[in-house]
Every structure is written in C-alpha cells, then in structure tokens.
Amino acid sequence: MATPNRPAIDAVVLDLGNVLVGWDPYLPFAGSMSREEWQRFATEIDFPLLNAMTDRGVPIAEVVALAARKGPALGDALRGYYDNFERSLTGPVPGVAEIVDELRAAGLRLVGLTNWSAETFHHAEGAAPAIARLDAVVVSGRERLIKPDAAIFRRLAERYDLVPERTVFVDDSSPNTDAAAALGFVTVLFTSAPRLRRELQRLGILEA
Template identity: 30%
Template sequence: MIKNLIFDFGKVLVDYDFERFLGLFIADPDNRKKFLLTICNQEMVNRCDKGDETFEQIVEEQKRLYPQWREELQAFHDRQTEAVTGEVKGMYSLLSKLKKEGYRLYGLTNWSNAVYDVMKCYSRIFGLLDGQVISSEEHVIKPAPAIYQRLFDRYRLAPCECLFTDDKPENVKGGMAMGMRGIVFKDARQYEHDLRAATGKV
C-alpha cells in the first residue's frame, strides 16, 4: 500500500527556465551557448549538487579560471532564484489534496545549497512537505542508491510504501531499483492519473 509520495523539486514542484535566466545577464545567444558549454556545464552542475564544495566556492573557482566571465558568473550566483519561474502548474492544489487524503509528502532533490533561497521564495508549496533530502547536504546525487537509502533511513520509510516521481527517467529508475514505485513526471494531470492507477484510488 502506497503511503508516502516522494517528489523531485525542479520541473516537478517548481519550474525553471535556464535559457531565459541566462538571457537576463548574457544578451548574446552565442555567448549564452559558450557559457553553458564551457562554464555552467553538467560537470559544474553535478559538483554544485553534490555539495563537497559550496556553490559559492565553485563559482569563485570558475571566476579565477575564466576571468573574462567574472561578471556573468557573479550574476549567475547572485540571481539564482530568478531561474525559477514559479510553482509547477496544478501541483500546489494537488499536493494539498493528497495531504488531506492522508499521504505523507517528501522531497528528494539534486540541488546545490542555493536551494534554500528557492524554498524561502516558494514556501507555500515546500511547506507542504513532511521532510526532504537534498543532495548537497548528503554529498551524493541521484541516481546513486545511497541517496534513496538516506531518505528511507531518515524518515523510517518502507520502500514498498513509497512512490517516487522525477522528471528524469534515470532517477525514477534508480528509485525503483531501491524498491519504490515510480512515475516519470510530465505535468500535474498526468501525475495524478498515474498515481490513481498505481494505487487503485480515485
């Protein structure tokens, strides 16, 4: 029986538009592409999310390595919350309804320590969670098995009683390998449909 619903943060609870965000301080599209490929690439994102170094430390290192991008890197650091465009449509009302139905709600996210500023800005939806595990605090990122186990251990959850949703299939697959049910997230309507199908509740 599913008792616990586990949610990724980005693209599940809150939405973001990275291209629009970079456009706030890098006007030229070619320069935005260079910034993403050279500096703010997946390697940097993974380092930030893993949290062995703080977001601030990583940005300072990048500024030393790429002094020509100092201003853009500082803006990237200072304006992080502007990357988030709002709650994912329909998710606040859906989580509120699910909580009233008796489900326990938890977060499991890959995010740097900058996540706390985002959580303050969007406290309405994050305030519905009964707990969360954040990669930068645990120094491990999805889909590594250890981060799912931290969630189970911290909140004394039985994996067979959990359903996990994430917008990235590899993270859902990782959660399912640990014994949870899983849904790849597309939007609130699809999630509720798949949840009801999985639980047999209407």
C-alpha cells in the first residue's frame, strides 16, 4: 500500500543473525568454560573485532593467528570456536519464518544481507531453513564489505535493482538500520517477530 508521501514497497531485505537465525557465540564453549569465563576470554582476545574481521573476509586462519599472538591457548580456543561454529546457531528465530512465507505469498522480493564469514556461512540454511526461501543472500565475507558501511548497501541495491525508498531493511543493529536509512531505505529495527509483523502491517505490506 502506498501513501501520498511514500512509494509502494516491493522488496524486503533481512539481516540473518538474530533475525532469521539465533546466534550465541558462547555455545561452542559451553562444555569447556562458563559463560563468565567466555566473557573474559572474549574480552582478552577482542572477539568482536576478530569476528568482524572474518565477516569482512579475512581468512579464519589469519584471525586465529592474531589471537595466538596473545597466547597459544587463546588461539587454540578461538580455533575451537570456528571448528564448532554450528553449535553457535540456535535455530530459527521464533515467528520469522512465517513472516518470510507471508511476504513471499504477497509477491515481495526477499533478499538477505548478513555480516557473516564466507567460511562458516554454509551452516546457515541448516540452522534456519527459511534462509533458503529468500531470493538471494549477500554475505559480507564474500563481498569483503560489512554493515554498516554504505558501500555494501549500495552494492546490494545495484546488484538486485532495489530502489531504497521501495525497500524495507530489517536488522537487529541500530547502526545498521541508521546507515540504511541514510541511504533512503525504509528501516525496521528488529526486536521480535510480533513487533516486526506490526511494523510490516503499519507499512501496508502485510495484512493486519
């Protein structure tokens, strides 16, 4: 449904991690350390930074080597995370697969845009089969660009002929939705499937 001030929406772009598929990086360590110990480990190696590097396309082996410079045991632990990465995926985020199916039935184009290592992305569809029902997925590790860099949004739009003003972008990170909004995308900050449904109804692309 279009409004006098907004063109009709014809596409939806979905983040994957913690939108379509749950992700908890502690879980590969659950048998060997407590969550508190994991937090200390993650802080010591700067896990968010190293994880972002793999999302940007840096080979996992190089990132593990960086952690090992702070101590061989730290490198071994991080290697274990990637060797057991599938354990970090907790399955479909409740209620979102149903929304994907309703959007497909409504004729919307559906594209994924995810910050994810190219080396571990093969685990995604098994953990959340709805990912396979998207028309395409742009994986940051393959592109060597990550959100919220405006360049990855521009590449997405050019590759799939998306008009930002006619495209809803859904992500659980406010820096990512802010970056997309600055480029003209209609944005929804994801917190739960019920709230996403309400926002899509408000935008007129799902029936109330």
